[in-house]
Amino acid sequence: GDKLLLKTPVAFGTHLPALGSPIKWVSEQLQVMSDGDIKMKIYEPGKLVSPQEILDAVSSGKVNSGYSTAGYWQGKLPAAALFSAVPFGPEAGEYMAWMYYGNGLNLYQEMYDNGGYNVKVIPCAIISPETSGWFSKPIEKPEDLQGLNMRFFGLGASVMEKLGVGTVQMPGGEIFGALEKGAIDATEFSQPAIDQRLGLHKIVKYNYFPGWHQQATVFELLVNKDTWKEMSESKQAIVENTCKASMTNAIAEGEAMQFPVMEQAKQNGVEIRYWNQTMLDTFKTKWDEVVEEKTAADPFFKKVWDDMSTFRQGYDLWEANAFLPRVQKD
Amino acid sequence: MDINEILVIAMFLTFIALLFTGIPVAWVLGGTGVLFAGIGYLADLHLDTITGLDYTTLGLVVNRLWKIMDNWILVALPMFIFMGIMLDKSGVAERLMQSMQELFGRVRGGLAVTVTAIGIILAASTGIIGASVVLLAVMSLSTMTKQGYSMPLALGTIASAGTLGILIPPSIMLVIMADQLGLSVGDLFMGAVMPGLMLGAMYIIYILITGWLKPGAAPAPEDAKPVTPAAFLNVMKAVLPTLLLIFVVLGSIFAGIATPTEASGVGAFGATLLAMYNRKFSFRVLKEVMSGTMNTTAYIFAIFIGATCFALVLRELGGDELIESFLTGLPFGPYGIIFFILGVIFLLGFFLDWIEITLIILPLLAPVISALGLDIDGYGVVDNPELVWFVMLVAMALQTSFLTPPVGFALFYLKGVCPPDVKLTDIYKGVIPFILLQLLALLVLIFLPQLVLWLPANAYG
Amino acid sequence: MTEQEKLPPVPLADGIDRLINRIGLGVAWVYVLLVLVIILQVVLRKGFAHGLIALEELQWHLYAVGVMFGLSYAQVTNSHVRVDLFYTRFSTTTKRVIEVLGILLLVMPFLVITFLHSLDFVADSWRINEHSSAPSGLPWRWLIKSSIPLTLALLGLAMISRLIRELTLLARGE
Ligand code: NA
Ligand code: NA
Numbered sequence: 025g026d027k028l029l030l031k032t033p034v035a036f037g038t039h040l041p042a043l044g045s046p047i048k049w050v051s052e053q054l055q056v057m058s059d060g061d062i063k064m065k066i067y068e069p070g071k072l073v074s075p076q077e078i079l080d081a082v083s084s085g086k087v088n089s090g091y092s093t094a095g096y097w098q099g100k101l102p103a104a105a106l107f108s109a110v111p112f113g114p115e116a117g118e119y120m121a122w123m124y125y126g127n128g129l130n131l132y133q134e135m136y137d138n139g140g141y142n143v144k145v146i147p148c149a150i151i152s153p154e155t156s157g158w159f160s161k162p163i164e165k166p167e168d169l170q171g172l173n174m175r176f177f178g179l180g181a182s183v184m185e186k187l188g189v190g191t192v193q194m195p196g197g198e199i200f201g202a203l204e205k206g207a208i209d210a211t212e213f214s215q216p217a218i219d220q221r222l223g224l225h226k227i228v229k230y231n232y233f234p235g236w237h238q239q240a241t242v243f244e245l246l247v248n249k250d251t252w253k254e255m256s257e258s259k260q261a262i263v264e265n266t267c268k269a270s271m272t273n274a275i276a277e278g279e280a281m282q283f284p285v286m287e288q289a290k291q292n293g294v295e296i297r298y299w300n301q302t303m304l305d306t307f308k309t310k311w312d313e314v315v316e317e318k319t320a321a322d323p324f325f326k327k328v329w330d331d332m333s334t335f336r337q338g339y340d341l342w343e344a345n346a347f348l349p350r351v352q353k354d
Numbered sequence: 355m356d357i358n359e360i361l362v363i364a365m366f367l368t369f370i371a372l373l374f375t376g377i378p379v380a381w382v383l384g385g386t387g388v389l390f391a392g393i394g395y396l397a398d399l400h401l402d403t404i405t406g407l408d409y410t411t412l413g414l415v416v417n418r419l420w421k422i423m424d425n426w427i428l429v430a431l432p433m434f435i436f437m438g439i440m441l442d443k444s445g446v447a448e449r450l451m452q453s454m455q456e457l458f459g460r461v462r463g464g465l466a467v468t469v470t471a472i473g474i475i476l477a478a479s480t481g482i483i484g485a486s487v488v489l490l491a492v493m494s495l496s497t498m499t500k501q502g503y504s505m506p507l508a509l510g511t512i513a514s515a516g517t518l519g520i521l522i523p524p525s526i527m528l529v530i531m532a533d534q535l536g537l538s539v540g541d542l543f544m545g546a547v548m549p550g551l552m553l554g555a556m557y558i559i560y561i562l563i564t565g566w567l568k569p570g571a572a573p574a575p576e577d578a579k580p581v582t583p584a585a586f587l588n589v590m591k592a593v594l595p596t597l598l599l600i601f602v603v604l605g606s607i608f609a610g611i612a613t614p615t616e617a618s619g620v621g622a623f624g625a626t627l628l629a630m631y632n633r634k635f636s637f638r639v640l641k642e643v644m645s646g647t648m649n650t651t652a653y654i655f656a657i658f659i660g661a662t663c664f665a666l667v668l669r670e671l672g673g674d675e676l677i678e679s680f681l682t683g684l685p686f687g688p689y690g691i692i693f694f695i696l697g698v699i700f701l702l703g704f705f706l707d708w709i710e711i712t713l714i715i716l717p718l719l720a721p722v723i724s725a726l727g728l729d730i731d732g733y734g735v736v737d738n739p740e741l742v743w744f745v746m747l748v749a750m751a752l753q754t755s756f757l758t759p760p761v762g763f764a765l766f767y768l769k770g771v772c773p774p775d776v777k778l779t780d781i782y783k784g785v786i787p788f789i790l791l792q793l794l795a796l797l798v799l800i801f802l803p804q805l806v807l808w809l810p811a812n813a814y815g
Numbered sequence: 816m817t818e819q820e821k822l823p824p825v826p827l828a829d830g831i832d833r834l835i836n837r838i839g840l841g842v843a844w845v846y847v848l849l850v851l852v853i854i855l856q857v858v859l860r861k862g863f864a865h866g867l868i869a870l871e872e873l874q875w876h877l878y879a880v881g882v883m884f885g886l887s888y889a890q891v892t893n894s895h896v897r898v899d900l901f902y903t904r905f906s907t908t909t910k911r912v913i914e915v916l917g918i919l920l921l922v923m924p925f926l927v928i929t930f931l932h933s934l935d936f937v938a939d940s941w942r943i944n945e946h947s948s949a950p951s952g953l954p955w956r957w958l959i960k961s962s963i964p965l966t967l968a969l970l971g972l973a974m975i976s977r978l979i980r981e982l983t984l985l986a987r988g989e
Binding site for chain 3: 076080083084096097098099100101139140173181182185190191192193207
Binding site: 409620 | 881901902913
């Protein structure tokens with residue numbers, strides 16, 4: 025058939041496991057499954073265009089696809105963060121249930137359409153919880169956060185702001201330098217195995233869990249809509265199903281690789297801490313305030329939030345009965 | 355050779371050829387980019403290449419331009435430039451010159467040593483090459499001539515001392531390199547301290563040895579007075595405020611108290627206070643500094659903008675892959691490849707200057723170096739130690755590009771302020787020993803990476 | 816650090832250049848402002864342990880404005896770096912012809928394409944009322960983005976002025 029070249033700038037270096045590795049896997053699989061008819065050429069972050077410019081570049085057709093996470097667009101589309109990661113939100117299983125068998129995916133596409141972006145969105149990886157941050161000192165009470173400058177991603181940033189933290193968003197590659205030079209005092213980035221690659225443990229020693237702000241994170245493949253419409257049904261199916269397979273692949277990889285790294289981190293003198301109940305309650309209270317503000321400020325945010333909440337309320341009946349309790353922390 | 359390779363090579367050759375027309379470098383870069391985007395588009399239509407270049411793709415230049423604007427690391431650049439020009443106007447350098455001369459009065463070659471020492475101080479306070487060269491020349495050339503220095507030695511000393519600022523931090527070149535390669539500005543600044551000082555020391559030793567072997571080339575002044583405590587005090591009074599400023603700016607970066615951006619702002623502010631302290635500050639001076647900052651920043655960024663277009667198109671034509679596969683395919687082994695790369699940069703430095711090399715060539719080389727698998731010990735603290743070390747080798751090699759004819763900016767600045775009877779060939783002759791010294795320093799760095807890495811590795815407690 | 820060689824007078828071109836020169840000198844104050852904003856941020860951060868994200872963003876906003884408006888200013892002050900190895904030896908007429916060809920064949924295509932794309936870029940930002948991606952960052956991102964087409968247009972104007980000057984002088988045989 026016709027050959028298709030997907031030029032794909034990515035928001036995460038493909039050397040980063042779980043964040044960047046899934047899209048590399050996707051590009052390899054696309055080639056095999058399409059008998060070479062689909063070729064995806066990956067451009068590492070910034071080589072062609074920087075992570076924050078991917079949406080614009082794909083929508084305007086400057087490139088025909090891109091790999092990122094919707095949370096990067098929250099300055100452009102306030103609701104975008106809900107399709108990326110939700111504080112106190114669903115875990116991977118529930119998130120996928122809402123996306124694929126609830127209204128999630130339709131709303132996701134609707135957001136880009138309403139925003140005037142000419143893109144087709146395909147969820148293309150999902151990862152398990154992240155850590156909720158690296159600090160240079162223990163954080164025992166909300167006041168300990170006061171006055172910190174912190175790199176914080178997505179909606180969780182608004183929660184931190186309410187606790188007196190100044191938050192910035194910066195791509196992974198810039199974090200180490202900023203932390204080292206004191207431009208920021210603390211940071212969250214991703215899962216232990218990924219944070220380790222950034223060398224955060226060299227500067228700050230207190231690593232906090234659980235990742236209340238990101239229980240699961242979805243990554244997206246954006247395809248320019250004109251390109252998408254010109255693709256045959258078979259090619260569209262190959263791309264969509266490869267991405268669906270990538271969801272499985274990414275979460276399996278992510279679940280498998282954390283514990284050895286955490287063990288290693290402990291030996292390097294990293295203090296692995298679990299938020300005390302006061303802190304978790306505080307984060308939750310502030311998150312509720314943030315939701316109230318965001319739903320009031322943006323009708324589409326409200327629409328997505330309401331839909332997701334309705335789905336989750338229904339799911340609660342199942343969740344409360346179906347699963348064993350988590351293993352107690354010792 | 356396939357078509358992509360031909361296009362990449364043609365693009366480079368076109369760029370170099372157009373440079374020599376004298377059209378500003380920035381526009382040659384941007385224009386060549388657009389031209390080859392058009393050629394790539396036609397090649398896709400008629401020659402079965404898949405560059406994907408067209409009018410729409412070129413729109414990426416705007417996204418890339420925006421990322422140059424939206425960049426907190428680069429904010430330090432105009433601030434260091436502001437600081438440099440303000441110091442230039444503040445009159446501190448002149449005072450330094452007068453008083454230090456008395457200190458070295460009776461040593462053969464003492465005046466040339468003074469020039470180098472001041473070059474080091476200027477370098478550590480900002481490192482605006484043009485300003486340093488002009489300043490040193492205006493202050494010392496006629497005195498050296500009167501004292502009977504050989505013309506080439508005098509000119510070589512001024513040009514090389516004035517160029518030290520690009521290596522000794524703070525250095526706008528290192529800020530840009532850090533940005534291009536995603537390295538820490540602090541690591542690069544600290545990595546450059548010892549190589550920079552070593553180079554300065556090598557100049558001084560060379561001058562002293564020359565004075566000793568050939569008294570006629572670097573005489574002591576006939577009316578030299580013995581060094582008195584009063585003269586010493588004078589030097590201290592002149593040096594202290596500047597040293598304090600250097601200490602505050604560099605010290606706060608090294609100690610992790612301030613980001614380079616903050617330090618640059620504090621430095622600009624401090625230089626302004628220094629100018630006020632010396633009663634050289636006025637509204638007119640401020641306007642000159644602002645205008646100078648505007649101009650210098652703009653011409654550097656114009657090259658940035660042109661280069662981003664050039665690099666985008668080069669990448670789409672397959673330039674990255676070509677250069678990477680060419681270099682890694684060389685049958686030399688890791689050190690052989692590094693020698694080869696540095697040799698090429700040294701040669702390119704005859705024609706191009708540091709901005710183009712840093713913006714276009716350096717990013718292409720980084721993956722090659724990372725792939726060499728060199729095991730350089732950064733004591734676990736320096737991220738990417740082999741890249742930091744390599745960048746310093748490149749920085750040292752680029753240092754020579756200011757001095758190598760035909761296109762050497764230090765030479766041009768110097769020629770601009772010399773009396774008309776000084777010929778360009780005198781300048782060329784004068785800088786040769788200093789270029790050799792730089793190559794020697796480069797060799798030392800290649801075999802002693804710890805000269806670069808020790809400081810960044812040990813600076814953090 | 817660059818010599819601003821004085822170009823022979825040509826009324827219309829002189830007028831344009833004066834305008835751009837005045838704009839450039841006015842905008843140059845952003846650098847003084849930048850020094851002050853940095854000092855303020857340092858004092859807040861070090862003195863009161865409370866840096867402001869908005870101030871940090873303001874820093875690169877100011878820098879970006881300075882850089883972009885500087886492009887046309889450096890053009891009318893003739894400060895853009897040239898490799899003048901052969902250039903200095905060319906006759907005046909040759910220089911003028913090179914300048915005209917350079918502007919028409921290299922500069923203008925680059926400028927026009929970038930300018931047109933930048934209009935879309937700003938329009939997109941305006942359409943969605945783009946805000947900083949940091950919650951307490953600066954709003955109205957389209958405003959700072961608007962400086963791209965604006966300053967590229969100014970640069971284009973400066974190029975046209977140069978074109979008028981060179982062509983007039985060529986016609987006059989100067
Ligand atoms: Na310097
Ligand atoms: Na040179």
